[in-house]
Amino acid sequence: MEVSCLKCTRKIESSNINVAMDTAYCQSCETLSSLSSLLETTPNHKFDSTQTVKGIHVTESGYKWSIEASNRSWSALFLVPFTAVWAGGSLSGIYGTQLANSQFDLEASLFGLPFLIGSIVLISVTLMSLFGRTHVSSDNGNALVFIGIGPIGWYRRFDWQNINRVTENESKQRKYISLEGSRRVNLAWGLSSEKIYYMSSFLKTKLNK
Secondary structure, eight states: OOEEOTTTOOEEOGGGEETTTTEEEETTTTEEEEHHHHHHHSOOTTOOTTSOOTTEEEEEETTEEEEEEEOOOTTHHHHHHHHHHHHHHHHIIIIIHHHHHTOOOHHHHHHTHHHHHHHHHHHHHHHHHHHOEEEEEEETTEEEEEEEETTEEEEEEEEGGGEEEEEEEEETTEEEEEEEESSEEEEOTTOOHHHHHHHHHHHHHTTTO
């Protein structure tokens, strides 16, 4: 079993690892850590970044690297017609008739707000399943996470050197990746298990680099 200290990045000797107590002691910096947390950050040595997964694009050049995954999903086959019926029917019935008659109905408009909000969320999810992308990059430590469509979406910039752990998590049967350090950044919502595994394994290889 080979693990490295999160603090000084040096290898922890096997004699200082206690599996039963879930502890690992680094003699170099005299830090006691949880073994399980260290194993989560340890890259899989069998992982080969050149064996890419369909829908994932990787670029590496010195201290500059990036990984991007397409959020395209088979769920779009269901979401597209459902969204068209839900959003088209509810919004046209509530707001379309008002526009057609050039009359504003306050009561009907207020009643339609939940349908309007639901339609916006549903349309966003559907577009992500068709054209969405999840992008993580670092240029000499200046990291960026982007989730969205084209240039439109959610951005988060941070110092990659402040990230000390990459984990795979699950919430309400939806898997995602967490970048943990001075702050936590969650990403990869909606990606397949295969893409999440590849992306998390790739990001682990970039820790402390």
